[in-house]
Amino acid sequence: MGRFVEFDFAHWRGTSLLTDSYQAYVPHTLADWHPTPNADAMERFAGVQRKLSDLTQSVENTPALRWCLNRTEAIASSNVEGIETTLRSISLLESRRGRRRRTTDLNDERALGNALMHSLALDLGHDNSCPVKVADIEDLHSSLFTRTAQEFEPGRLRTDPAWVGDQSRTPDGAAYVAPPPKLVPSLMDDLVEYASSPMWGSPVAKAAFVHTQFETIHPFPDGNGRVGRALMHLVMRRDSRLPIAAPLSAAIDARKMSYYDSLRHYQTFVGDKHDLERAEAMYASAEFVADAMSVACSYTMLISNALSGWRQQWDNQRFRAKSAASEILRVMETMPALTQAHIAERVERPLRSITRALSHLVDAGLIAEVYESESGSRVFQVPSILHVVDNRHDLLDQCWLLHADESANVPALLHGQITTEISAQQYASRERRAQPRCQHVGVRSRKKCTRRAGHSGNHSY
Secondary structure, three states, X not given: OOEEEEXXXXXXXXXXXXXXXXXXXXXOOOOOOOOOOOHHHHHHHHHHHHHHHHHHHHOOOOHXXXXXXXXXXXXXXXXXXXXXXXXXXXXXXXXXXOOOOHHXXXXXXXXXXXXXXXXXXXXXXXXXOOOOOHHXXXXXXXXXXXXXXXXXXXXXXXXXXXEEXXXXXXOOOOOEEOOOHHXXXXXXXXXXXXXHOOOOXXXXXXXXXXXXXXHHHOOOOOOHHHHHHHHHHHHHHHHHOOOOOOOHXXXXXHOHHHHHHHHHOHHHOOOOOOOHHHHHHHHHHXXXXXXXXHHHHHHHHHHHHHHHHHHHHHHHOOOOOOOHHHHHHHHHHOOOEXXXXXXXXXXXXXXXXXXXXXXXXXXXXXXXXEEEOOOOOEEEEOHHHHHHHHOHHHHHHHHHHHHHOXXXXXXXXXHHOOOOOOOHHHHOXXXXXXXXXXXXXOOOOOOEOOOEOOOOOOOOO
């Protein structure tokens, strides 16, 4: 183990037209391997563990926060693999707005599959009374592809060669060639044994070890990166028992090349299982994950601030608890972009009442209304929540810079320099703002007309 082996690719494909053989990497097993980190690494892991613990005390663990963190992790983990989407887009798909372009819908479905997988990973990690099983990881893979059809069977370990960094039919030019398929089952058995072992050192370091080994094995035909990042959440939930799952993939996505580079050191090591060089290669990956988790904690604070700030605006309006406006806002806490038709399905009120409530919420600045050019639909959305996810790259860049500056007063800067206020135009580049409302006020009702400016026919109150 810890070596390159040759496998006969031409024989595998049943043709003599392909290159005869390729070098595939086979890692050492993980069982009974617990290398001691150096002092700097130990402090890094201890620091991120303190930050994770502090996070649980600093944010309110609401259903809205858990939903937003889940979708953020799914969107960012998908984006690492080149599957681009937004919180706004998948929220609209979930609200059954209708179909758009095929690529847009497919990417949204993939991200929603990722969200299902992330939820399952946290559920599996919640119960640490049973060991992690290979079947659990196969279930993660199946859930990832729940919403999309594939040429392979999801949830089954690969039976073909696999490589990374090249999309051709052979491993020519690949950045990394994974172990031959016949070795995958035994390597996976070792991986889950390690993941199930009693917690040692830092939960973040252990999760990073499992993730690095998983990516090195590359056990599935597709989806390995997304499953591997979900596996980190599973391990950390088992060992740390913390209720908040910071969106680690968002921080990774902001430093994607550094992430790939951190894996490559381990995936090229040749030597004895207990060599210091192997430990250093693994800790290079683990230290990157620790830094990314620290950044993810800061970013979680921004998401929490956006949600709590919007909720404070909501409370300031003093709506009745069972009013149409309150019910609409409760729906939009976990679906921050949707159509009036979907609101009508979720809020049991007459359409006229819903229309008036939406008008009031727009006027109060709690939500924004836009027209979507693709469908011509009116869309209602929560700008501050969408911004903190869909424009996360600028925010995460600042979080990474703050992480690198040891003298920075991070809490003050997060509340000061990094702002989560934004207008609808900044995340709706293909949309046009809704037309202004009619300003006519009824003589008897003293209510403002709910129709658009310049409308024909009678006013409506």
